[in-house]
Amino acid sequence: MEPPPPIFDRAARRRRRDRAAGGYAAHDFLRAVMLGGIGERLDAVTRSFTDVLDLGCFDGAFSPPGDARIVRVDPGYRWARAAGGVQAEEDRLPFADASFDLVVSAGVLDQVDDLPGALQLIRRILRPDGLFLGAFAGAGSLPALRAAWRTADGERPAARLHPQIDVRAAGDLLVRAGFALPVADVEALTVRYRSLGALLDDLRGMAASNLLHARTPALRGALTRAAQAFAAAADPDGRTSERFQIVYLTGWAPDASQPKAARRGSATASLAAALKTTG
Known part of the structure; x- marks a missing residue:
C-alpha cells in the first residue's frame, strides 16, 4: 500500500520558519497568548518537573517551571540554533522513550503532516505520569480570510489555507495516542486588522502562511x-x-x-481534575 500523499510541504515549512525568525518579535502575539494559556494550566499542577521538552520552540520564549532542565526543538534551523536546541519535526522526534516528564508545544501542531503519529511520539517520550500541554490554531480560525478568498476565487476555489482540527477531533486524537485523562478545550482570540495585507504580514511573520504541499499561488487579480x-x-x-x-x-x-x-475514551473530563493529578 502506498503512503498517503503529504498534506504539508516540509521543505517550505523549514524555509519559512527560517525566514520568519529575524522579525518574529513583531508577530508573536498568537503564540504569546497560547503560552499564557499553557502557563495557567501548568500553574494548577501540584507536582514538579525535572526534564522538559519545548516542542516547536520558536524564539525560546517558554520558561520551564522551577529548576527543570529544558530541551528545545524546532523544525527551522535558525530557531533551533538560536535556542541551543535540536532541529527536528514533530512527527520525527529523535528522543528515546521516557526522556521527559513535561512536553509543551505551542503554535506548531496544526502544521504537522502526521499529527496522530506526533502525538503518539510525544506520549512515548514522556515518563509515566508525565504531562503534555499543547496549543494550536484550530477549526474556525481565520473566517474573514477564508471568506475573502472564496469571494476572490469565485467558481474556481484554490487551496489557500490548510485544513483545521476541531476541538472534538483533537480530544479523540489524544485518546488514540494513548494519553490518560485527555482534555481538549478551545478559546477564541479576536484581532482587528486595517487591511488584508496586515493580516498576511502577520501570518508570514509567525510562519503560518500557506504550507500545503499542493498549494496554488495567488495571482495579482485574485x-x-x-x-x-x-x-x-x-x-x-x-x-x-x-x-x-x-x-x-x-x-x-x-x-x-x-x-x-469516569467514562472510557472521554475527552471532556474536568480540566481542573486533570491538572491536579500528582506524581
Missing part, C-alpha cells in the same frame, strides 16, 4: 479581489475583525497512580 472583499467586511472604523480559535490539549502519560476516568 489578491486584489480578496483585499477588496476583506475591506468590505470592515467595521465602521475601517478595521476587519479576524478570529483565531486556540485549541488547548492536556494529556498525561498513563501511570497506575492516576485516577480512572
Whole structure:
C-alpha cells in the first residue's frame, strides 16, 4: 500500500520558519497568548518537573517551571540554533522513550503532516505520569480570510489555507495516542486588522502562511479581489475583525497512580481534575 500523499510541504515549512525568525518579535502575539494559556494550566499542577521538552520552540520564549532542565526543538534551523536546541519535526522526534516528564508545544501542531503519529511520539517520550500541554490554531480560525478568498476565487476555489482540527477531533486524537485523562478545550482570540495585507504580514511573520504541499499561488487579480472583499467586511472604523480559535490539549502519560476516568475514551473530563493529578 502506498503512503498517503503529504498534506504539508516540509521543505517550505523549514524555509519559512527560517525566514520568519529575524522579525518574529513583531508577530508573536498568537503564540504569546497560547503560552499564557499553557502557563495557567501548568500553574494548577501540584507536582514538579525535572526534564522538559519545548516542542516547536520558536524564539525560546517558554520558561520551564522551577529548576527543570529544558530541551528545545524546532523544525527551522535558525530557531533551533538560536535556542541551543535540536532541529527536528514533530512527527520525527529523535528522543528515546521516557526522556521527559513535561512536553509543551505551542503554535506548531496544526502544521504537522502526521499529527496522530506526533502525538503518539510525544506520549512515548514522556515518563509515566508525565504531562503534555499543547496549543494550536484550530477549526474556525481565520473566517474573514477564508471568506475573502472564496469571494476572490469565485467558481474556481484554490487551496489557500490548510485544513483545521476541531476541538472534538483533537480530544479523540489524544485518546488514540494513548494519553490518560485527555482534555481538549478551545478559546477564541479576536484581532482587528486595517487591511488584508496586515493580516498576511502577520501570518508570514509567525510562519503560518500557506504550507500545503499542493498549494496554488495567488495571482495579482485574485489578491486584489480578496483585499477588496476583506475591506468590505470592515467595521465602521475601517478595521476587519479576524478570529483565531486556540485549541488547548492536556494529556498525561498513563501511570497506575492516576485516577480512572469516569467514562472510557472521554475527552471532556474536568480540566481542573486533570491538572491536579500528582506524581
